Amino acid sequence: MGKIVQCVPNYSEGRDLAKIERIVAPYKRREGVKLLSCEPDPDYNRTVVTVIGDPEGVAEAVIESAGIAAELIDMTAHRGEHSRMGATDVVPFIPIKEMGMDECVKLAQRVGEALATQHGIPVFLYEEAATKPERTNLAKVRKGQFEGMPEKLRDPQWQPDYGRAEIHPRAGVTAVGARMPLVAYNIDLDTSNIEIGKKIAAAIRHSGGGFRYIKAGAVETKGIVQVTMNITNYKKTSIYRVFETVKMEARRYGVGVTGSEVVGMVPMEALIESVEYYLGLYGFSKEKVLETHLMD
Amino acid sequence: MGKIVQCVPNYSEGRDLAKIERIVAPYKRREGVKLLSCEPDPDYNRTVVTVIGDPEGVAEAVIESAGIAAELIDMTAHRGEHSRMGATDVVPFIPIKEMGMDECVKLAQRVGEALATQHGIPVFLYEEAATKPERTNLAKVRKGQFEGMPEKLRDPQWQPDYGRAEIHPRAGVTAVGARMPLVAYNIDLDTSNIEIGKKIAAAIRHSGGGFRYIKAGAVETKGIVQVTMNITNYKKTSIYRVFETVKMEARRYGVGVTGSEVVGMVPMEALIESVEYYLGLYGFSKEKVLETHLMD
Numbered sequence: 001m002g003k004i005v006q007c008v009p010n011y012s013e014g015r016d017l018a019k020i021e022r023i024v025a026p027y028k029r030r031e032g033v034k035l036l037s038c039e040p041d042p043d044y045n046r047t048v049v050t051v052i053g054d055p056e057g058v059a060e061a062v063i064e065s066a067g068i069a070a071e072l073i074d075m076t077a078h079r080g081e082h083s084r085m086g087a088t089d090v091v092p093f094i095p096i097k098e099m100g101m102d103e104c105v106k107l108a109q110r111v112g113e114a115l116a117t118q119h120g121i122p123v124f125l126y127e128e129a130a131t132k133p134e135r136t137n138l139a140k141v142r143k144g145q146f147e148g149m150p151e152k153l154r155d156p157q158w159q160p161d162y163g164r165a166e167i168h169p170r171a172g173v174t175a176v177g178a179r180m181p182l183v184a185y186n187i188d189l190d191t192s193n194i195e196i197g198k199k200i201a202a203a204i205r206h207s208g209g210g211f212r213y214i215k216a217g218a219v220e221t222k223g224i225v226q227v228t229m230n231i232t233n234y235k236k237t238s239i240y241r242v243f244e245t246v247k248m249e250a251r252r253y254g255v256g257v258t259g260s261e262v263v264g265m266v267p268m269e270a271l272i273e274s275v276e277y278y279l280g281l282y283g284f285s286k287e288k289v290l291e292t293h294l295m296d
Numbered sequence: 297m298g299k300i301v302q303c304v305p306n307y308s309e310g311r312d313l314a315k316i317e318r319i320v321a322p323y324k325r326r327e328g329v330k331l332l333s334c335e336p337d338p339d340y341n342r343t344v345v346t347v348i349g350d351p352e353g354v355a356e357a358v359i360e361s362a363g364i365a366a367e368l369i370d371m372t373a374h375r376g377e378h379s380r381m382g383a384t385d386v387v388p389f390i391p392i393k394e395m396g397m398d399e400c401v402k403l404a405q406r407v408g409e410a411l412a413t414q415h416g417i418p419v420f421l422y423e424e425a426a427t428k429p430e431r432t433n434l435a436k437v438r439k440g441q442f443e444g445m446p447e448k449l450r451d452p453q454w455q456p457d458y459g460r461a462e463i464h465p466r467a468g469v470t471a472v473g474a475r476m477p478l479v480a481y482n483i484d485l486d487t488s489n490i491e492i493g494k495k496i497a498a499a500i501r502h503s504g505g506g507f508r509y510i511k512a513g514a515v516e517t518k519g520i521v522q523v524t525m526n527i528t529n530y531k532k533t534s535i536y537r538v539f540e541t542v543k544m545e546a547r548r549y550g551v552g553v554t555g556s557e558v559v560g561m562v563p564m565e566a567l568i569e570s571v572e573y574y575l576g577l578y579g580f581s582k583e584k585v586l587e588t589h590l591m592d
Contacts, residue, residue: 004590036589052589096586181586188576243575259576268564268587275567278574279539280484280555290392290477291564291587293332293348294300 004097005055005104006181007062010089011047011069012078014040019072020047026064032057036265045080046089050265052096055107062091063114070119070171075146083139085146086121086172090138093129093178096267104178105129112176116163119171122153123162126177131161138175146172183231183270184263185239187246190256194218197225200249204242205229211245213237224258234267240274268292300393301351301403302477303358306385307343307365308374310336315368316343322360328353332561341376342385346561348392351403358387359410366415366467371442379435381442382417382468386434389474392563400474401425405457408472412459415467418449419458422473427457434471442468479527479566480559481535483542486552490514493521496545500538501525507541509533520554530563536570564588 013019020040024047027035033053040047051058066088073087091111093104105128112123130136134157144152149172152158153165160173167173189197197218202208204227205216213236216229227246231237247257268286276284286292309315316336320343323331329349336343347354362384369383387407389400401424408419426432430453440448445468448454449461456469463469485493493514498504500523501512509532512525523542527533543553564582572580582588 006586034589052586097590239575257576259578261577261579262584265584265586265589268585271567271571271585274575275570279535279570280553281557282555283557288558288561289564289567290302290348290561293330293561294393 002097003055003099003103004052005058005099005107006050006052006094006096007058007091008094009049009051009062009065009091010084011049011073012045012075012080012084012087012089013069013073014045014047014080015042022072023047023065023069024049026061026068027051030057030061033061041082043080044082045078046082046084055099055103058093059107059111059114062111063118066091066115066121066174067119070121070168074170075172076170078146083142083145084172085142085144085149086168086174087170088115088121088174089142090126091174091176092127093176094181095178096181101128101178101180108176108178112162112174115174115176116160119168121163121168121171122160122166122173124158124173124175125161126175128178129176138177141175149173180233180235181265181267183234183239183266185229185231185242185260186263187227187229187243187260188258189225189227189250190258191225191253192220192223193253193255194220194225196250196253196255197227199253200246201227201229203249204245211237211242214242231270234270234273238273238277239266239270240277243274298393299351299395299399300348301354301395301400302346302348302390302392303354303387304390305345305347305358305361305387306380307345307369308341308371308376308380308383308385309365309369310341310343310376311338318368319343319361319365320345322357322364323347326353326357329357337378339376340378341374342378342380351395351399354389355403355407355410358407359414362387362411362417362470363415366417366464370466371468372466374442379438379441380468381438381440381445382464382470383466384411384417384470385438386422387470387472388423389472390477391474392477397424397474397476404472404474408458408470411470411472412456415464417459417464417467418456418462418469420454420469420471421457422471424474425472434473437471445469476529476531477561477563479530479535479562481525481527481538481556482559483523483525483539483556484554485521485523485546486554487521487549488516488519489549489551490516490521492546492549492551493523495549496542497523497525499545500541507533507538510538527566530566530569534569534573535562535566536573539570 108129213233404425500506509529
């Protein structure tokens with residue numbers, strides 16, 4: 001199959017399923033593109049779509065879909081709990097197979113330019129595709145949200161990477177970027193004391209002095225406390241390392257770790273890294289996994 | 297892609313590369329069939345071929361290839377260190393994706409019948425495809441080797457499953473079967489004392505009172521001793537369980553385990569089982585591995 005890219009576009013519509021159906025239609029009818037999931041959230045009034053396929057096909061489908069979203073979603077009337085600045089709010093490209101980050105950055109540039117020229121939507125490039133340091137962080141790019149964008153675009157510091165410095169009247173502004181796959185990972189503690197979970201989360205996360213690619217917090221669920229995290233670069237901060245560190249920290253409070261779970265999907269390499277660690281496996285690679293050869 | 301079967305035919309020619317090339321040609325030119333490896337061994341005078349693909353295509357390619365092997369290999373002149381009874385010596389079918397063992401048994405039956413009717417080769421079905429208990433074990437089926445087959449076929453107990461009770465004059469007899477994927481796995485001990493390796497191998501293998509699906513021995517390599525094994529059913533005897541048991545046994549001799557290696561290929565599920573164990577992972581499955589969705 002050659003190169004495979006993943007794309008997780010977020011749309012500012014999570015209630016009207018008929019509209020969502022029309023917005024995701026381009027991902028269903030295109031050869032070489034596969035819609036993995038479509039998760040509308042009515043409270044957020046937002047839909048997260050996961051799609052994989054050949055870069056060419058995915059890029060074309062995203063451009064087409066963003067055009068439909070610009071027609072169907074009116075941001076001037078949008079209400080929802082999640083911050084947002086556009087009908088197609090964010091479009092991250094993620095390298096999956098036979099692709100480097102540089103190729104995802106180029107794909108983000110191509111799609112960003114197309115959104116501006118074909119649909120009149122101003123575009124900020126973010127994360128690995130960012131053109132200025134302050135645009136790396138999506139939260140900073142989106143600050144001010146849809147309502148604040150007309151003013152933000154007047155700031156010389158916040159000229160869009162593509163398109164004119166003027167919002168699309170109904171579809172707002174879109175952020176297009178490139179990033180590593182996220183691994184959403186939770187670790188269960190055998191305690192109902194949320195404070196212990198919070199302390200452990202603080203110890204492992206980047207902002208607390210922990211691992212560089214961990215964003216973590218603590219939640220109460222199923223009568224226990226869970227350390228819940230995003231691993232933003234699983235190649236550099238491995239799952240097993242975080243798991244063993246949480247076990248080690250938990251011992252300090254006399255608390256045990258009872259298990260863990262992956263939310264959503266995980267790249268095979270992230271699992272391989274953990275198997276290599278625990279089994280002391282040497283000379284191993286993806287090529288030794290039989291299924292790798294079923295993908296070509 | 298739908299159903300995927302693996303097939304590992306063994307041919308009694310490991311020296312004449314031009315002949316081997318012609319024998320494996322059917323695996324290269326057929327749509328939906330992929331030749332993963334072709335390993336000629338001059339000492340054994342035998343070539344092990346690994347191929348995957350859709351059951352229909354793989355079956356047809358095997359039948360064609362066995363016909364070519366029957367033309368090119370003269371068993372009456374064959375010398376080699378590995379036991380063998382036919383030009384195409386053994387043909388195991390292994391379920392990989394969306395297939396059960398029952399379907400592999402049917403495939404073995406179909407191919408076995410075709411080898412007899414199209415090429416005049418008598419066929420024994422073995423392992424999961426065996427029609428009598430004593431035919432389950434390939435070693436028993438092959439006992440007597442090529443030279444002893446004419447006499448063996450006169451025994452009412454050893455009438456072939458397909459074809460007449462008479463060897464193909466040059467190509468001998470072929471065993472066609474169905475089995476689980478094998479995992480070839482080695483564990484390194486930090487000792488050069490082969491006796492310790494032998495004791496540990498005896499403790500973990502089925503014949504020594506150990507795990508049902510482990511065949512194991514000890515070898516000296518790279519200045520250390522390795523416990524070398526075949527896991528014949530990784531679903532029922534997991535990699536992590538063997539690894540931890542070897543560590544536990546090694547402690548008895550004051551010996552450490554320094555690492556391990558997988559030889560050849562391993563199914564993704566065998567790795568997942570070990571990750572689940574070490575990370576206490578719950579709610580996990582192949583479907584959560586991103587790459588699984590690249591195969592459809």
